[in-house]
Amino acid sequence: MMTLNVAAAGAGNAVLLVSNLDEQKVTPDALFTLFGVYGDVHRVKILFNKKDNALVQMAEPHQAQLAIAHLDKVKVWGKNIRVTQSKHTLVQMPKEGQPQDAGLTKDFTNSPLHRFKRPGSKNCQNIFPPSAVLHLSNIPPNIEEDFLSDAFAQHGQVKAFKFFPKDRKMALIQMASVDEAVTALIAMHNYPLSDTNHLRVSFSKSTI
Template identity: 55%
Template sequence: MFKTSAEQILSPFGPVLRIIIFTKYGKFQALAEYDNPRSAYCAKKTLNGQGIFTSDCFIRVDYSKFTSLAIKYNNEKSRDFTRLDLPSGDGQIYMDQPIAAAYGIQNNIVPSYTGAAGFTPNMSFSQGAGSLVPPLPTAVRSLAPPGQRTYPDFSENSVLLVSNLNPNAVTPYGLFILFGIYGNVHRVKIMFRTKEKALVQMADANQARLAISYLNGQKLYGRVLHATFSKHHTVQLLRGGRDDQGLTKDYSNSPLHRFKIPGSKNFQNIFPPSATLHLSNIPSCVTVDDMKNLFASTGCTVKACRFFRNNCRTALIQLGSVEEAVHALIELHNHDLGQNRTLRVSFAKHTI
């Protein structure tokens, strides 16, 4: 149910952060949390009342009174795409049980959503018959009865198609570092004939989903990056010593992978791109001014920088924009600071 229905139906409207599937009064229901109100608005406007599986089975979509989901298990009944470290757990959740207690849902009553602040529903959507509703995605239009699926199944795909890249600036290494924030990148291939597109192969499908949820729509080198699942299930390397001009790289055994160790604290420190970066592994001789000068050398505007009081090897640095922070992370992660220390850079949870 989870892989073949809920995720496939909801993901075309935007990154889905969390999903819970449960049974109430003998009927399957679900709670889904998007990363922004616009995606939730579009999903409701498009899917509510649509036929699914059979001609007499219609899906009903409405806004929940819950404001966020805190999922404890990643399995067929619940999934947190931002947490790769959650255990699988087991068992069916019924609404006869207190679901808010079972999952830690924030039970705040909110008014019916009428549109995100500053959001105009017809942004990039075609209008028809006076309706501000985007066209129904193929993944929904082509749903067939169970066992007769006619739409692509990306549930186990770990390869991403990344498009709208700046061909004058993007490199396989840059994509490796950026996508490596959200999983271990095994291979990167920039298309030889269309350098605005690339394939990025993650370690598994969960990491691929996580990368899409955080990086799709992010600005990179002056362009808005688009990330989605590829039709390919692996990135092929060139054979026979053929020259690919450095556009295809294998990072399977890279020492820069952040998630090599099961249960690593890196799994708990995954955050969306922000203008504030978390810096670690800093030598004791490095000062705040040293860090400011280093990041300014990449062309960034440094607004603030401070070391943690209880750990002089860790710091936060706030740059002029999220895009600047993305560029700085690519340029300076693993930068040699001397004393056998290389800088570790990630997106921060908090601002300065």
């Protein structure tokens, strides 16, 4: 009987173990942004003694499964990360006054940056595996292609760029590789383009 219960617990678990991270670059915010493509991230904990490992708590178990399906073995900062179900069922916040956490655990439950907080949000239909082409939205009218291309070029080589003909608030940008697109998405999602507009970045299934 034990095995059945363990399997059932695993299936309903929204916490992921992410390993083989670049411990020089990983932050709770970076993982919030990357995993946020596949669901709403509630908490992130980078392990104090093994900083190339982190726990990511999603809002719902099916979002955790989506993240495993799309992010396991994807290259992030040059390393193939592993994404598996964690045996933890929630990420504990450090107790008040625990000095050793040093910002490694972060609660994003009430973040305004969740992509899926409305049930049936159209974002749910736009979930794609990591790709070299990124979909950009929420672009103010005064922002030109050169500005966006230059900003993304800080994170890799930009191969192509195209505004949507019917809606200039959206664009596609193609990076040289999926790896560079992953890095660019982490860096550029929520990038401030004006006081009120923050860029939204997701993976696209389109080509330019």
